Amino acid sequence: MSGKTVSAIADVEFGAQLPSFTPDTSIAATRRFGRHVGWNTPRFTDHEGARKEGLPGAIVPGVMSQGFLGAMIHRWAPDAEIVAIDTVFRAPVLVDRPHTITGVVTDVDEDAGTVEIDITVANEAGETRVFGTATARLSKD
Amino acid sequence: MILDLHTHSIKSDDGRAKVANYCQWIRARGVPIDGFVLTEHRQFDFASDYGELSRKHDLVILKGAEVETEYGHVLVFGVTEALYGEFDFASTRLPLERVVEHCDAHGAVAVPCHPGRPRVGMSAHLAEHGVPKGVRIVEIHNGGSRDGEDERAVAMAEELGYLGVGGSDSHIVSHIGRCATEFPAPVGSEGALVEALRAEEFRAIPKGESTAG
Amino acid sequence: MAEAAVDEDVLALRERFLGREFDEVTFVINGDRFAEYAKVCGETAPRFTDPAHPDFQAPPTFVSTLVGGRSMPPDFPNLGGMGMDAGKGVEWKAPVRAGAKLTGKSHLHDIYTKTGRSGRMVFLVTRMELRDENGVHVANADTRTVIRERIKK
Numbered sequence: 114m115s116g117k118t119v120s121a122i123a124d125v126e127f128g129a130q131l132p133s134f135t136p137d138t139s140i141a142a143t144r145r146f147g148r149h150v151g152w153n154t155p156r157f158t159d160h161e162g163a164r165k166e167g168l169p170g171a172i173v174p175g176v177m178s179q180g181f182l183g184a185m186i187h188r189w190a191p192d193a194e195i196v197a198i199d200t201v202f203r204a205p206v207l208v209d210r211p212h213t214i215t216g217v218v219t220d221v222d223e224d225a226g227t228v229e230i231d232i233t234v235a236n237e238a239g240e241t242r243v244f245g246t247a248t249a250r251l252s253k254d
Numbered sequence: 255m256i257l258d259l260h261t262h263s264i265k266s267d268d269g270r271a272k273v274a275n276y277c278q279w280i281r282a283r284g285v286p287i288d289g290f291v292l293t294e295h296r297q298f299d300f301a302s303d304y305g306e307l308s309r310k311h312d313l314v315i316l317k318g319a320e321v322e323t324e325y326g327h328v329l330v331f332g333v334t335e336a337l338y339g340e341f342d343f344a345s346t347r348l349p350l351e352r353v354v355e356h357c358d359a360h361g362a363v364a365v366p367c368h369p370g371r372p373r374v375g376m377s378a379h380l381a382e383h384g385v386p387k388g389v390r391i392v393e394i395h396n397g398g399s400r401d402g403e404d405e406r407a408v409a410m411a412e413e414l415g416y417l418g419v420g421g422s423d424s425h426i427v428s429h430i431g432r433c434a435t436e437f438p439a440p441v442g443s444e445g446a447l448v449e450a451l452r453a454e455e456f457r458a459i460p461k462g463e464s465t466a467g
Numbered sequence: 468m469a470e471a472a473v474d475e476d477v478l479a480l481r482e483r484f485l486g487r488e489f490d491e492v493t494f495v496i497n498g499d500r501f502a503e504y505a506k507v508c509g510e511t512a513p514r515f516t517d518p519a520h521p522d523f524q525a526p527p528t529f530v531s532t533l534v535g536g537r538s539m540p541p542d543f544p545n546l547g548g549m550g551m552d553a554g555k556g557v558e559w560k561a562p563v564r565a566g567a568k569l570t571g572k573s574h575l576h577d578i579y580t581k582t583g584r585s586g587r588m589v590f591l592v593t594r595m596e597l598r599d600e601n602g603v604h605v606a607n608a609d610t611r612t613v614i615r616e617r618i619k620k
Contacts (some may be wrong), residue, residue: 115395127342128282136509149503150532170361175552176531180508183528188295191512195527199556201268201611204400217425238389244426245554246270267579267590295581322581346474346580359558374581 119190122251124221131216131230133187136181138173141206145248146177157227160208177207178243182232185214190229193249196227211237216247226253255441256412256459257314258290258434260329260367260393260421266320267296271427274334277311285431289314290449291331291421294458296321296344298333321344323350325386326374329393332362333450354388365453366439368395370406377410379436383416391451394418396461397432398425404460420453420458422460434459444445474580477589479568481546481578489540490595494533498565501525504532518565527559530608535573535595538610543575546589548614553590556609563597563605571595576609589614 117132119125127216140158147153152174155162163171179200186195206212213235220229227250259338261276262269273292274279280287290313297319305386309391316330328350330337337360342350350366357364369376369392376392395418411418420433436457439449452457498518505515505526513521538550563569576594580587597610 124593127278128570138333142507145503149500150507151534176528177508178526179531179555179557180504180526182507183526184509184511186516187510187512187526195557195559197558198555199270199554201270201554202552203398211547218429219279220272221505230428231270231489233426233428238400240397244270244428244429245592250565 115251119187120192122228122253125218125221125228127218129218129222131185131218132212133215134185134188136212136214137195137246138206138210138212139169141174143171143208144179146174149247152176152253157208169207173206173208174203175202175243178202178234180234181214181234182216182243182245182247185216185232186230186247189216190249190251193251195247195249198245198247200232200243202243204242205238206234206242207224207236212242219246223253225249251253255289255314255432255437256287256440257316257437257441257447258287258388258422258424258431259318259331259419260293260320260396260423261290262294262423262425263292263431265292265297265299266425269294269425271430272423273302274307275427276308276319277313277315279427279430280313281311283447288433289316289436289441290430291316291318292319293329294320294419294433296346296426296443298334298338298343300422300449314442315328316447318399318444320367321348321353322346323348323353324383325350325376326369326371327367329365330362331365331451332357332360332444334360334362336360337362350444353386354386358388361448363390363391363448365391365393365448365451367421368396368399368403368423369393369401369410371396375403375407376420377390377406389416389418390454391417393421395433395458397429397461417454417456419456420460469589477578477580484540484543484575484576485539485557485578486574488572488574490535490537492535494569496525496563496567496569500593501529501563501565504529513552519595524564527557527606530563530597530606531555531610533569533571533595533608536595537573538612539591540575540584541605546614550591550612552610552613553613554611556611558607561603561605568600569581569605571608572595595611611614
């Protein structure tokens with residue numbers, strides 16, 4: 114399934130793996146997020162400032178991690194409507210450390226035209242830092 | 255027989271998985287387990303009957319609970335109505351030794367879970383509270399562990415002479431089976447699970463050994 | 468939420484605060500801001516990143532960035548610890564377009580507890596209901612905050 118996009122509910126199989134992608138968790142990205150969107154504080158934009166708060170380094174804002182997960186779904190199904198997305202922040206997503214975004218289809222409701230997707234952000238050690246679920250609506254045609 | 259002894263469904267406040275989808279996932283992905291135990295947070299789910307799902311997917315689906323004590327979280331296997339009446343499963347401050355005593359008296363087993371985890375694991379509380387009486391088994395492999403937590407759990411179990419089990423601690427469908435426990439004989443009921451645990455013949459399966467991810 | 472554990476003092480908080488609206492704020496949605504949000508988050512679909520696209524709209528998760536005037540009722544007791552962001556949820560109901568004027572009304576949607584090393588962790592779920600100028604309910608944005616301190620009894 115990797116690399117392919119889908120447009121209709123009939124294209125989706127239970128257990129399908131969404132193409133994973135490596136989000137931009139660089140300090141430049143969180144600073145850009147801070148300038149244009151918000152969360153422009155040292156905790157997110159400055160490693161030294163974050164360490165002064167007792168963190169191991171700057172962390173990616175939770176709302177940005179949630180945005181990564183939504184982006185992954187749209188990369189897989191560009192016309193999908195994400196009707197619900199729920200994310201649990203289990204551990205900090207550290208800035209300037211590689212993370213992987215993954216998703217797998219765990220329910221397909223062809224009548225409703227919706228799929229449920231498990232979504233996770235994991236670090237390079239494979240530890241889940243953010244997890245959740247999303248419901249996306251796809252075309253029934 | 256391999257069982258994932260630690261899973262959560264949407265019955266738990268932070269669970270996002272439907273039991274039917276767990277079953278479908280295990281079969282579709284060939285997750286190498288024969289069943290799982292639903293250990294919902296701070297409750298025992300008397301109402302749900304998973305018999306039909308169990309038969310449909312040929313999977314063992316058992317029920318337990320995950321309660322909270324001064325030593326952190328504890329799995330309880332073999333919950334009965336009589337045991338449920340002995341202490342408040344919903345409490346966040348249960349005394350572990352009393353939980354163990356009640357379990358022993360009612361044919362159940364209490365197993366501290368993710369004991370290497372800060373805050374909610376047993377090892378974080380030994381310095382303050384000492385070694386609790388009555389504990390025989392702890393969860394040494396937990397699918398949600400990070401930052402050396404399983405290593406701490408294994409070390410603590412070795413030091414204190416505990417046996418170890420494994421469970422995924424899955425809250426979403428795709429995490430089921432990440433860790434599990436292997437038993438030498440079939441386990442088809444909560445009572446049989448208690449017997450198997452008390453027989454002390456089982457093996458914890460770590461994440462890397464499973465093909466479940 | 469199914470049968471959550473609730474201590475008595477938290478039960479009292481639930482009775483007193485759940486469902487009670489405590490904040491109302493108006494947002495004028497800035498298309499440049501959500502397009503930038505989309506790009507930084509890795510969105511590639513032009514309907515989220517290109518203001519010239521005929522279906523230009525905010526990614527559904529964008530509403531999580533809309534922050535109200537206050538996150539808690541003004542008379543909510545101080546639980547003694549610093550709040551940490553434990554999660555976000557969005558229910559999307561209709562597209563949010565550039566220039567839309569949205570009204571966000573907030574209430575506490577859930578309060579529950581778990582144990583932590585130094586006492587209880589109290590989870591507060593704040594829900595902001597977002598409606599457009601025509602009263603159309605476009606989204607719910609939930610924020611789950613955890614406070615790692617024991618409530619004084």
